[in-house]
Amino acid sequence: MPSAPRVPRLLLPVVLVVVWLGLGGVVGPYAGKLSEVSTTDQTSFLPESAESTRVIEAQRAFRDEQTVPVILVWTVDDGEVTPRQRAAAAEVLSSLTDTPGVTGLASPPVPSKDGRALQGVLHLRADFDEIGETVAHLRDRAARVPGTQAYVGGPAATQADLKDAFAGVDGLLLSVALAVVLLILLLVYRSVLLPLAVIVSSVFALSLASAIVYVLADRGVVSVDGQVQGILSILVIGAATDYALLLTARFREELATRGNGERVAAMRTAVRRSAGAIVASAATVGLGLLALLLSDLSNTRALGPVGAIGIACAVVTTMTFLPAVLALLGRAAYWPARPRAATEDTRSGGLWGRVAGAVDRAPRRIWAVTAVVLVGCAAFAPQLRSQGVPLSETFVGDAPSVAAQEALSEHYPGGAGNPAVIVADADALPRVLRTASATDGVTDAAPLTASGRPGGEPKVVDGRVLVNATLAAPADSDVARRTVERLRERLHALDGADALVGGYTAEQYDTQRTASADRAVITPVVLVIILLILAALLRSLLMPLLLVATVALNYFATIGVAALVFEHLLGFTGTDAAVPLYGFVFLVALGVDYNIFLMTRVREEAQRNGTRTGVLTGLTATGGVITSAGVVLAATFAALVVIPLSFLVQIAFIVAFGVLLDTLLVRSLLVPALVRDCGPVLWWPSALRRREPTAA
Numbered sequence: 177m178p179s180a181p182r183v184p185r186l187l188l189p190v191v192l193v194v195v196w197l198g199l200g201g202v203v204g205p206y207a208g209k210l211s212e213v214s215t216t217d218q219t220s221f222l223p224e225s226a227e228s229t230r231v232i233e234a235q236r237a238f239r240d241e242q243t244v245p246v247i248l249v250w251t252v253d254d255g256e257v258t259p260r261q262r263a264a265a266a267e268v269l270s271s272l273t274d275t276p277g278v279t280g281l282a283s284p285p286v287p288s289k290d291g292r293a294l295q296g297v298l299h300l301r302a303d304f305d306e307i308g309e310t311v312a313h314l315r316d317r318a319a320r321v322p323g324t325q326a327y328v329g330g331p332a333a334t335q336a337d338l339k340d341a342f343a344g345v346d347g348l349l350l351s352v353a354l355a356v357v358l359l360i361l362l363l364v365y366r367s368v369l370l371p372l373a374v375i376v377s378s379v380f381a382l383s384l385a386s387a388i389v390y391v392l393a394d395r396g397v398v399s400v401d402g403q404v405q406g407i408l409s410i411l412v413i414g415a416a417t418d419y420a421l422l423l424t425a426r427f428r429e430e431l432a433t434r435g436n437g438e439r440v441a442a443m444r445t446a447v448r449r450s451a452g453a454i455v456a457s458a459a460t461v462g463l464g465l466l467a468l469l470l471s472d473l474s475n476t477r478a479l480g481p482v483g484a485i486g487i488a489c490a491v492v493t494t495m496t497f498l499p500a501v502l503a504l505l506g507r508a509a510y511w512p513a514r515p516r517a518a519t520e521d522t523r524s525g526g527l528w529g530r531v532a533g534a535v536d537r538a539p540r541r542i543w544a545v546t547a548v549v550l551v552g553c554a555a556f557a558p559q560l561r562s563q564g565v566p567l568s569e570t571f572v573g574d575a576p577s578v579a580a581q582e583a584l585s586e587h588y589p590g591g592a593g594n595p596a597v598i599v600a601d602a603d604a605l606p607r608v609l610r611t612a613s614a615t616d617g618v619t620d621a622a623p624l625t626a627s628g629r630p631g632g633e634p635k636v637v638d639g640r641v642l643v644n645a646t647l648a649a650p651a652d653s654d655v656a657r658r659t660v661e662r663l664r665e666r667l668h669a670l671d672g673a674d675a676l677v678g679g680y681t682a683e684q685y686d687t688q689r690t691a692s693a694d695r696a697v698i699t700p701v702v703l704v705i706i707l708l709i710l711a712a713l714l715r716s717l718l719m720p721l722l723l724v725a726t727v728a729l730n731y732f733a734t735i736g737v738a739a740l741v742f743e744h745l746l747g748f749t750g751t752d753a754a755v756p757l758y759g760f761v762f763l764v765a766l767g768v769d770y771n772i773f774l775m776t777r778v779r780e781e782a783q784r785n786g787t788r789t790g791v792l793t794g795l796t797a798t799g800g801v802i803t804s805a806g807v808v809l810a811a812t813f814a815a816l817v818v819i820p821l822s823f824l825v826q827i828a829f830i831v832a833f834g835v836l837l838d839t840l841l842v843r844s845l846l847v848p849a850l851v852r853d854c855g856p857v858l859w860w861p862s863a864l865r866r867r868e869p870t871a872a
Contacts, residue, residue, distance in 0.1 A: 186440065192500035196493070200380050206387035207350065207379070207409075211342070213393040214400040223472045226686035227664070231678025234599040237637045238624065242302035243279055246311065247330035248318050249295050249583050256291035257324070264321045269296040275313060277304035293587035294324075300332045311336035315576065329580025330594075331680070334567070337575045341820050342402030349406055353413050353815040354379070357808055361417075364804045370424060370502075370509045377498040378416040378490070385412050385489040389482050399478045406819055407479060407827070408486050414812035415461065416490035418805040419454045420498055422773055425801040426450045427502055428510060439506035443499050453776040454491060456713045457769040460706055462487040464765035467701045471694045473687065476754055528799030532792040535848045543849035546841055550729050556736035559743070561750035564688045565822060567652040569748055572820040585650050589619045594651035594680035596660060598643040602636045604673035605643070611666050612645045617659030621645040647681065657685045691753030695760070702761060703728075706768050713772065714779060715862040722850060722858060723775065727767035730842045731760055734834035741829065751826050759830040766809065766831070767838040770802050774843055778851065782864055787856045795848045806839025 222229045236242065250257070250265055262285055269282035277300045285294040298314070300307060311333050318326035354375060361371035385408065393400045426449055430442035465487070468480035502509050535542055568578050598621070600608045605623060612621035623634035624642040634641045645663065649655035660682045667675035703724060710720035735756065742748040777798050782790025813835070816828035851858055859865040 186504065189440065189443075189500035189503040192496055193504065196380055196497040196500075200383060203383040203387035204379075205383075206390045207383045208347070210386050210390055210393075210400065210405050210408075211402075213390055214342075214402055214405050222474070222683055223686055223690040224474070225472060226683075226690065227676050228678040228682040228686045231597055231599050231676050231682070234640065234676065235597065235642065235678075237640070238635060238642055243299035244302050244307075244332040244335065245330045246298045246300055246314060246328060246332035247295060247580065247584065248298070248314065249293060249327040249329065249580055249587075250285070250318070250321050250324040251293045251327075251583050251587060252324055257287060257294055261321055261324055262287065262294060265294045265296060265324075268317055268321060269298070272298060272314060272317060275310055277301055277306060277310040288587035290587055293583070295584065295588060297330075307332060308336045308339045325583070327576070327580035327583045329577045329584060333577035333580060334570075337571065337577045338402065338821075341571065341575075342405070348818050349815060350382075350409055350413075352818050353410055353812045356811040356815060357413060357417050360804070360808050360811060364800075365424075365510065367510045367512065369505055369511065373498060373501045373505070373509065374417055374420040374424070377420055377493045377501070378413045380497055381416040381489040381493040382409060382412040382486070384492070385486040388485050388489070392481075398481055399474050400482065401475055401478075402819070403821075403824060404475060404479050404482055406816060406824060408482055410812050410816055411483055412486040412490050414809040415458070415487055416494060417808045417812070418769065419457070419490060419494040421801050421805045421808070422454060423447070423450050423494060423498060424502065424509075425798075427499075429797075431507055431510075440503045443503040447495065447499050449780075451495065452713065453773050454494065456709055456776070457772045458487050458491045460709050460768050460772065461765040463705045463709070464702045464761050467698050467705060468761065470697050470701060472690045473694065473754065476691070476694060476757070479758075526796070528796045531799060531844060532795045532848070535795065535845065535852055536788070536792055539849040539852040542845050543853060546846040546849070547729070550733040550837075550841070550846070553733035553736040554729065556739050557732045558739075560735050560739035560756065562692075562753045562756050563654065563750060564652075564657075564684055565748065565750050565752060566650070569822050572817075572822055572825055581650075581652075589646050589648055595644040595646045596663060596677055596681060597679040598645055598663075598667065598675055598677055599640055600643065600667070600673045600675040602634070602639050602641045604670060604675070605634060605641050607670055608643060608667065608673055608675055611670060612643065612663060615645075615659070615663050615666055617648050617655065618663065619646045619648045645677075645679075651679075651681045652684065656681045657688075660685050688753040691757065694754075695757045698757060699760060702764060706764065710768065710772070714775060714859075716859045716864075718860050719775065719851075719858045722854075723768060723771045723847065724764075726842050726846055726850070727764050727771065727838065730767055730834060730838045731763045734763060734830055734837055735759065737833060737837075738826070738830050742826065746825075748822060748826070752823050755823065755826050755830070758827055759834070762813075762827075762831045763834040763838070766835060767842070770806060770839055770843045771847060773802050773805070774798050774847065775851075779859075779864070782856075782859075787859070787864070788852060791848050791852045795844070799844065802843060803839055806835050806843075810835040810839075 222232070248269065250261070252261070265285040269285060272278055273282055278298055279301050280299050283297040285296045287294055300310060304310065311328060315326070315328045318328055357378070358371055358375055361374055365371060389398065389400065389408065392398045423446060426446035427443055430445050431439065434442050462484040465483035466480045468476050471477045567581050571578060598608060598612060609621050609623070612618055621643055624644060625633055626635045647656045647659050649659060660677060664677045667673060667677060706724055707720045710723060711717055714720060742751065774794055778790045778794035781793040785793070810832040813828050813831040816824045856865045
């Protein structure tokens with residue numbers, strides 16, 4: 177029979193490309209608009225059930241409008257502050273009340289006990305959008321006090337610095353990630369059109385995901401901050417590129433055995449043979465991310481659906497737009513290289529053929545050595561301190577709000593500017609004040625008045641009062657957190673006081689405790705999800721257990737190396753409590769991805785030629801594409817370092833290093849050697865366990 181006319185065969189690819197180009201024009205702008213619905217207000221991401229969250233709710237009744245404090249500090253290098261300088265500071269403070277966003281009266285400048293500093297407090301409206309511009313204006317005006325060094329700090333200044341840090345999420349981060357991916361693809365494929373097609377597919381996936389997330393965030397369905405936004409960009413670009421690499425590798429294999437006129441049929445076969453691995457991989461990552469919905473932290477919980485949406489969009493573009501483009505291009509997609517059919521000589525003579533040969537000759541020695549190396553690295557994992565980081569380490573490099581806090585801590589009690597906030601019954605106020613003042617680590621406790629300042633006649637609302645307790649230690653320190661624990665314990669014991677303790681230190685304490693509790697809940701859920709997906713995909717029970725065990729070992733080895741790098745090379749004293757959880761979800765889910773890519777091919781070959789041949793052929797056939805995918809994903813996550821926040825720098829290192837370790841050591845040596853050594857029994861209870869291995 178004559179072959180089908182060429183135009184009808186290409187009609188579906190043409191329609192798909194046209195549809196995606198039109199859709200891209202609609203959703204494209206959303207990749208740069210997501211920051212419009214993101215927030216830098218960290219109080220909105222506190223645990224819903226935490227005591228500090230209830231204090232924030234109670235504080236709203238005491239204010240006509242929600243405000244965020246900003247603290248102005250002036251210091252002198254020699255001698256003490258002069259009366260003239262104090263008068264100038266008072267004049268500056270009073271003149272700033274007309275600044276956009278500033279509400280209420282400014283406090284008078286309060287001298288430090290050593291006489292070398294002044295402190296004043298203003299309040300900004302919490303819903304004020306131009307907080308960065310206002311804080312910059314305050315810094316400019318504060319610098320006009322002669323003979324002093326001026327600083328502007330407090331929660332409002334920290335929000336402004338966070339906004340500046342995330343300013344590069346829309347442009348710089350995405351540009352760096354795409355440039356890195358494009359460079360790697362050019363080096364790997366040595367072709368011109370294929371990398372561009374993969375990049376365009378990734379950008380379409382990100383644009384679609386951003387549009388969906390924008391709509392959900394705008395309607396209050398999800399909460400998005402700069403961290404979630406940055407991780408979404410990196411996750412979508414990395415995942416879409418990984419899936420594209422698997423598809424294009426299969427397409428190249430099919431083209432090598434067919435004529436260019438059969439490129440549509442070749443693509444159909446490539447899609448059919450790679451769809452199972454791609455969908456299973458995406459399901460693993462997507463469902464693993466959705467497990468974050470079990471978190472009590474709003475930003476961690478928000479990453480679950482946002483990340484899952486991104487993964488789904490990556491699969492959609494990889495299975496629709498990219499196949500259509502490649503079907504239209506055919507062999508031209510790989511130009512100037514030419515797809516060639518693999519032969520026994522090329523399989524055994526290439527790099528991955530030699531690796532497979534080494535695994536075949538000494539599987540037990542290889543898996544034993546690699547396991548010892550990984551266990552040795554994992555031995556350092558307990559050294560990773562994940563109880564939070566001080567404010568001075570929140571930003572990578574200098575941040576004005578951090579310098580202000582350091583100046584404040586040098587001349588005032590450590591917790592000045594960030595007091596513990598106590599909400600209690602007005603009838604118990606005298607006992608609350610005595611108990612708080614007598615608590616070890618508290619230097620002073622005073623009720624808030626109608627003016628919003630401590631001291632004087634307390635303001636009573638619905639029978640409740642607010643008390644500010646100044647801590648002796650810096651508000652972001654472990655000592656301050658222990659003080660909050662003692663303060664809560666003593667105040668909760670007061671009969672009839674119904675006291676709650678909140679404030680900056682309490683918020684940090686509650687957040688870290690909740691993040692630690694989240695790990696205990698989410699980790700086993702993620703492992704169960706992955707085991708179920710692997711069992712369904714591989715039709716085995718033993719193989720999934722082996723694969724998950726190797727990926728978990730890779731995670732602990734990565735954490736061990738990260739503990740050494742963070743402390744001895746990068747100078748971090750610790751990490752946020754959420755860092756190990758984020759690292760676990762990404763590394764375990766993404767690590768299983770590569771094992772899915774490998775083991776689906778191994779199973780396919782084992783059904784024809786036995787497990788031994790399946791391992792060697794699968795490793796040889798997928799070695800290059802999986803390694804390329806790992807390098808791409810590691811490079812995209814490494815791009816997070818352009819955002820100058822320690823949290824994202826730490827996540828970037830853990831995921832990038834862990835992915836490389838998994839790709840180059842676990843998936844390339846440990847897993848193939850274990851499967852080769854254990855043999856068909858790992859396929860139990862499927863029929864493959866009874867298939868005898870044949871000569872490789």
